[in-house]
Amino acid sequence: MRIPFSALLGLTVLTLMVLSAVFAPLIAPCGLNDTVGKVWESPSAAFWFGTDTIGRDILSRLLYGGQVTIFVALASSALAFSMGAFFGFLAVVRGGWVDTLLSRIVDIMMAVPSLIVALVVLSVLPLTLSTLILVMGILDSTRVFRLSRAVAADIAVMDYVEAARLRGEGQIWIIFREILPNAMSPLVAEFGMRFIFAVLFISTLSFLGLGIQPPLADWGGMVRENKDGLVYGKSAALVPALAIAVLAIAVNLVADWVLSRTTSLKGGRNG
Amino acid sequence: MADLLDIRNLKIEATSYPPGEKPRRVILVDDVSVSLQKGRVLGLIGESGAGKSTIGLAAMAFGRGGVRLTGGEVLLNGRNIRGAGPSDLRALRGKEVTYVAQSAAAAFNPAKKLMEQVIETSLLHKVMTRPEAEARAVELFRKLGLPKPETFGGRYPHQVSGGQLQRAMTAMALCPKPDLVIFDEPTTALDVTTQIDVLAAIKEAIHDQGVAAIYITHDLAVVAQVADDIMVLRHGKTVEYGPTDQIINRPGQAYTQALVSVREIAHEEKPPAAPILKVDAVTARYRGTNFDVLKKVTVDVAPGQTLAIVGESGSGKSTLARAITGLLPPGSGGITFAGRKLSADLAGRTRDDLRELQMIYQMADTAMNPRQTVGTIIGRPLEFYFGLKGAEKARKVAELLDQIEMGKGFAERYPAELSGGQKQRVCIARALAAKPKLIICDEVTSALDPLVADGILKLLLSLQAQEGVAYLFITHDLATVRAIADKIAVMYRGEVVRYGQKSDVLAPPFDDYTDLLLSSVPEMRLGWLEEVLGRRRMESAGN
Numbered sequence: 001m002r003i004p005f006s007a008l009l010g011l012t013v014l015t016l017m018v019l020s021a022v023f024a025p026l027i028a029p030c031g032l033n034d035t036v037g038k039v040w041e042s043p044s045a046a047f048w049f050g051t052d053t054i055g056r057d058i059l060s061r062l063l064y065g066g067q068v069t070i071f072v073a074l075a076s077s078a079l080a081f082s083m084g085a086f087f088g089f090l091a092v093v094r095g096g097w098v099d100t101l102l103s104r105i106v107d108i109m110m111a112v113p114s115l116i117v118a119l120v121v122l123s124v125l126p127l128t129l130s131t132l133i134l135v136m137g138i139l140d141s142t143r144v145f146r147l148s149r150a151v152a153a154d155i156a157v158m159d160y161v162e163a164a165r166l167r168g169e170g171q172i173w174i175i176f177r178e179i180l181p182n183a184m185s186p187l188v189a190e191f192g193m194r195f196i197f198a199v200l201f202i203s204t205l206s207f208l209g210l211g212i213q214p215p216l217a218d219w220g221g222m223v224r225e226n227k228d229g230l231v232y233g234k235s236a237a238l239v240p241a242l243a244i245a246v247l248a249i250a251v252n253l254v255a256d257w258v259l260s261r262t263t264s265l266k267g268g269r270n271g
Numbered sequence: 272m273a274d275l276l277d278i279r280n281l282k283i284e285a286t287s288y289p290p291g292e293k294p295r296r297v298i299l300v301d302d303v304s305v306s307l308q309k310g311r312v313l314g315l316i317g318e319s320g321a322g323k324s325t326i327g328l329a330a331m332a333f334g335r336g337g338v339r340l341t342g343g344e345v346l347l348n349g350r351n352i353r354g355a356g357p358s359d360l361r362a363l364r365g366k367e368v369t370y371v372a373q374s375a376a377a378a379f380n381p382a383k384k385l386m387e388q389v390i391e392t393s394l395l396h397k398v399m400t401r402p403e404a405e406a407r408a409v410e411l412f413r414k415l416g417l418p419k420p421e422t423f424g425g426r427y428p429h430q431v432s433g434g435q436l437q438r439a440m441t442a443m444a445l446c447p448k449p450d451l452v453i454f455d456e457p458t459t460a461l462d463v464t465t466q467i468d469v470l471a472a473i474k475e476a477i478h479d480q481g482v483a484a485i486y487i488t489h490d491l492a493v494v495a496q497v498a499d500d501i502m503v504l505r506h507g508k509t510v511e512y513g514p515t516d517q518i519i520n521r522p523g524q525a526y527t528q529a530l531v532s533v534r535e536i537a538h539e540e541k542p543p544a545a546p547i548l549k550v551d552a553v554t555a556r557y558r559g560t561n562f563d564v565l566k567k568v569t570v571d572v573a574p575g576q577t578l579a580i581v582g583e584s585g586s587g588k589s590t591l592a593r594a595i596t597g598l599l600p601p602g603s604g605g606i607t608f609a610g611r612k613l614s615a616d617l618a619g620r621t622r623d624d625l626r627e628l629q630m631i632y633q634m635a636d637t638a639m640n641p642r643q644t645v646g647t648i649i650g651r652p653l654e655f656y657f658g659l660k661g662a663e664k665a666r667k668v669a670e671l672l673d674q675i676e677m678g679k680g681f682a683e684r685y686p687a688e689l690s691g692g693q694k695q696r697v698c699i700a701r702a703l704a705a706k707p708k709l710i711i712c713d714e715v716t717s718a719l720d721p722l723v724a725d726g727i728l729k730l731l732l733s734l735q736a737q738e739g740v741a742y743l744f745i746t747h748d749l750a751t752v753r754a755i756a757d758k759i760a761v762m763y764r765g766e767v768v769r770y771g772q773k774s775d776v777l778a779p780p781f782d783d784y785t786d787l788l789l790s791s792v793p794e795m796r797l798g799w800l801e802e803v804l805g806r807r808r809m810e811s812a813g814n
Contacts, residue, residue, distance in 0.1 A: 160639055182640065
């Protein structure tokens with residue numbers, strides 16, 4: 001299998017970021033909330049990326065923040081996919097009123113901009129990591145529902161699904177053994193996209209103050225904490241912003257490759 | 272007289288990209304030489320993948336996809352067009368050489384009227400003016416026997432039938448007065464009753480216009496009616512090349528002999544017996560329509576015997592299968608199976624009902640989950656109905672693979688790694704694994720090459736002898752019916768118009784439709800087409 005250069009680059013960057021997040025406690029030169037320097041110090045040998053609004057090491061916070069950002073994004077996309085795909089497939093397999101009901105619920109949820117829903121819901125609920133993941137996951141699952149329903153609708157009319165029905169197989173078998181394996185490629189590609197949207201979403205929420213709460217750090221929150229520094233020409237806010245951008249591009253490069261590999265006309269689903 | 276088309280030692284290659292491997296070059300056509308004079312027809316015949324379409328397209332120096340003409344010469348009107356520049360080729364295609372594709376329905380632009388499309392190339396190449404081209408198109412419509420030739424061109428593609436569309440495409444190809452027309456399986460997608468008309472129209476038009484033609488098909492009986500010479504191809508190489516008379520009557524090669532003698536399976540009709548499946552006055556329609564697709568259909572099948580359901584597309588054959596399997600609950604009428612009354616709805620059937628009534632599909636490709644191995648596909652019914660697991664299941668799968676003459680090494684393979692015939696065999700094994708009493712075979716051989724189809728039919732017959740399973744065999748191919756049926760039901764527009772033991776159904780006196788159907792099946796001898804058409808003309812004159 002030949003991996004194109006762009007995908008290889010994306011994979012490398014992604015691996016590095018995930019590894020550095022996982023091993024943050026070992027790599028980070030300072031603690032997450034230790035005030036080690038002066039306010040908004042410029043990058044130096046001691047503080048590679050400088051210090052933040054209350055003199056904490058930005059590199060260390062970036063590493064710890066990566067943990068939270070990537071974990072929350074991953075967990076919420078995983079939730080979005082398991083829910084969205086399951087209900088999407090169920091809607092197709094059951095058809096009739098189940099399909100109509102599920103589709104209309106999703107329509108209603110999608111009619112309201114998800115950021116507004118998230119803001120309202122999160123301002124009411126206690127702001128813990130699990131509520132955050134749950135809210136983001138459920139909101140994102142509507143998009144996955146649409147996609148998996150469309151993909152499954154194509155697969156459900158295949159003769160092998162009919163053969164399974166004629167054999168007397170239950171819906172669980174049809175969903176997980178007949179449809180899911182054949183819907184995997186577009187879903188995996190979509191997962192890459194959704195993951196990065198989740199990163200942006202959690203960063204947006206944190207920037208607005210409704211995401212990750214201190215003492216935990218995350219990249220969006222770091223941008224918010226340091227945004228005032230921009231006025232004084234300090235780079236502190238740009239570093240986490242750049243990290244978000246790099247992660248987004250890396251994931252997109254990989255997702256593009258998966259997409260192009262799975263949507264090619266020749267032997268696409270067999271490849 | 273110089274040859275119009277002279278192909279010498281043609282070599283055609285393509286690059287294949289197997290997943291997970293390095294791209295490699297594949298030779299599609301190797302060292303093929305053909306010559307064709309004005310006014311003559313060359314038939315190219317072979318199984319799928321033999322390279323017949325590739326050679327046909329090479330006559331206009333065209334390679335589909337990444338296909339490249341890498342060696343030899345293609346001399347058209349005395350000049351070599353292999354490797355000619357794009358502008359030279361553009362000037363030549365649609366003017367000197369034209370092409371008739373297999374699926375007319377897919378080849379026409381649905382948004383434009385037929386006339387526009389038929390005269391398009393003539394105008395593009397400035398062969399004639401618009402009024403001239405339109406007059407010629409009308410003339411061709413008339414010659415090809417299209418209804419109301421003056422106004423036919425004003426219709427859109429969806430407003431005419433498949434057979435008419437195919438003839439319109441022939442008119443399109445003939446309109447710019449080409450020297451050579453390439454027909455790529457022009458009648459394969461048509462019903463036999465339509466095929467014969469199109470075939471006659473094409474033959475007459477070729478003769479009339481004095482053009483040369485290359486006729487590509489996999490059906491030797493069809494090509495025998497139109498071609499002067501025949502080239503038999505296999506794996507991109509010439510097997511045999513000679514005059515039609517010699518190929519049909521004195522084939523030199525073993526492969527050609529096999530093609531000529533295909534479908535000559537001797538099958539003894541079994542005596543009538545108490546039925547295992549009784550379909551009683553079943554009437555059915557699709558949801559949201561007010562038209563009965565099945566009208567009071569009554570047939571039955573005896574254990575260990577075969578009932579063939581024959582009819583053209585749209586006659587309700589496959590709908591009958593859906594009604595029996597419970598996918599389309601009938602509006603009225605009842606189905607009795609193995610002494611039990613079957614629930615109309617799939618959900619209301621017991622596991623034994625489902626197990627004993629299996630189905631094999633036309634397209635083996637889509638009938639198997641591409642993500643499951645052959646072992647899983649065949650093993651699932653064993654596990655599902657009989658609770659077999661592990662080694663016992665593997666042993667039974669191997670046994671079934673032996674029964675379908677494939678061997679247990681195939682259990683680890685995925686459907687994509689099988690040939691068309693092997694795929695259909697796996698589907699048969701999957702049906703067989705359930706130990707059914709009746710298998711519904713829906714056009715199981717129509718997507719296969721003649722020799723492969725032959726093998727499948729023989730396998731089905733031997734399995735019937737071993738297991739005593741009954742078949743409900745849906746087909747539009749009467750040669751298949753002769754080969755395997757004990758009883759026959761002829762369907763037309765949702766009704767059974769003729770029904771009985773095979774010997775009775777296929778013996779005169781015939782009703783009109785059965786007569787038309789039977790006489791339309793191409794026979795593998797020269798002059799058959801003229802004979803049938805002559806007889807039909809005499810009959811209609813006599814009336």
